[in-house]
Amino acid sequence: MILAGIVPSSLIDYPEKVSAVIFTKGCNFRCPYCHNPELVVGKETSHISEIDFFDLLKKRTGLLDGVVISGGEPTLHSDLLHFVEKIKGMGFLIKIDTNGSKPEIIQTLLEKELVDYIAMDVKASPDQYVSTAGYNGSIEPIFQTIKLLEKSSVFHEFRTTVVPGFTDEEEIEKIGKMIEGSKKYFIQNFRPSNTLLNELSKQRGFSIAELEHFKEIALKYVLNVEIRN
Known part of the structure; x- marks a missing residue:
């Protein structure tokens, strides 16, 4: 695993749990609004060795409930399964943050019971993945991962970062239909800072009223919709 950053303790990244957060290097998407561009492109970042990471976990045994593996895109790493198995063997819960482009990896994690929570970013409606996520591949893997999670008993959430100029009422409507029947969205x-596309660093976010309007639309399709501002 190429580990590019770590948060030793977080109260917000794993719902209702205290977790360490590890960031993997590399992503197959190019979301212009990404606030971790150093993990996607650009200058080489300093790496954290797996030895140092596992030493930290040993020291924090009893203080942490789990580990969040984020990115970048963790499912691009061929040694992810071994990495997760080792963490699980230490008694920690595992949360994976993913863009959903590798359903075969997600399926294996689920089948082997190696993951306790999955957060999937639904970047856009199918027609807008190219502009919103910089993704030119087939959209079918995205739908496959959505279906895998919806059928799974593992805790999961879908989430969308809404960006002025990229997200509107119609987009939320279409995304809602993609995940219709899901329990949590x-x-x-x-966040207008340190974005992959520099021009967006000056863009405003949506107002609370605008976010609440998006929520009302999404509630037609998903049981529980919450705003993260």
Whole structure:
């Protein structure tokens, strides 16, 4: 695993749990609003060795409930399964943050019971993945991962970062239909800083009223919709 960053303790990344957060290097998407561009492109970042990471976990045994593996895109790493198995063997819960482009990896994690929570970013409606996520591949893997999670008993959430100029009422409507019947959906407001596309660093986020309007639309399709601002 190429580990590019770590948060030793977080109260917000794993719902209702205290977790360490590890960030993997590399992503197959190019979301212009990404606030971790150093994990996607650009200058080489310093790496954290797996030895140092596992030493930290040993020291924090009893203080942490789990580990969040984020990115970048964790499912791109061929040694992810071994990495997760080792963490699980230490008694920690595992949460994976993913863009959903590798359903075969998600399926294996689920089948082997190696993951306790999955957060999937639904970047856009099918027609807008190219512009919103910089993704030119087939959209079918995205739908496959959505279906896998919806059928799974593992805790999961879908989430969308809403960005002025990229997200509107019609987009939320279409995304809602993609995940219709799901139990939990988070609408995340765009943060205008340190973005992959520099021009967006000056863009405003949505107002609370605008976010609440998006929430009303999404509630037609999803049982529980919350705003992360």
